[in-house]
Amino acid sequence: MSTALAFDTLTFASPMPGLESAEGFSLREVAGAEGLYALEIVQPRVRMFVANAAVYVPDYAPTIPASALEVLGLDAVSEVTVLVVVNPTPEKTTVNLMAPILLNPVDGVCVQAILDGAKFPLRAELH
Numbered sequence: 001m002s003t004a005l006a007f008d009t010l011t012f013a014s015p016m017p018g019l020e021s022a023e024g025f026s027l028r029e030v031a032g033a034e035g036l037y038a039l040e041i042v043q044p045r046v047r048m049f050v051a052n053a054a055v056y057v058p059d060y061a062p063t064i065p066a067s068a069l070e071v072l073g074l075d076a077v078s079e080v081t082v083l084v085v086v087n088p089t090p091e092k093t094t095v096n097l098m099a100p101i102l103l104n105p106v107d108g109v110c111v112q113a114i115l116d117g118a119k120f121p122l123r124a125e126l127h
Contacts, residue, residue, distance in 0.1 A: 005029065005037060005052075005081065007108040013071040016112045017099070022046070027108070037083070039101075049086040050101060056126060057084060060097060062115050071111055072104040081105045087123060094123035 010025035024042025035055030
């Protein structure tokens with residue numbers, strides 16, 4: 001399974017919560033860390049890390065809404081790359097399972113889905 005992704009331009013089909021006015025998204029691989037990426041935004045200048053869920057939380061299987069597939073231009077859930085936002089701290093590293101980024105790995109169109117917080121935590125410890 002190849003997890004290599006890189007996009008000079010990512011297109012969010014709808015704005016990320018909290019970054020509604022952000023412009024200039026890109027995704028680049030973090031050298032030496034398969035499935036780990038830097039999501040960078042030009043304006044405002046922001047960089048966050050996202051991880052391929054298939055690599056870092058392989059048991060994570062959120063229900064992908066049909067509407068998300070439609071927005072991404074995909075026919076099947078198996079075509080979606082699910083990325084989770086990584087929150088590193090000195091004590092531990094967590095990932096956001098409540099709001100994954102769903103990505104069309106062919107054209108870089110993506111959307112952040114907000115899932116049920118009772119089922120998926122905002123800060124799941126990464127092991």
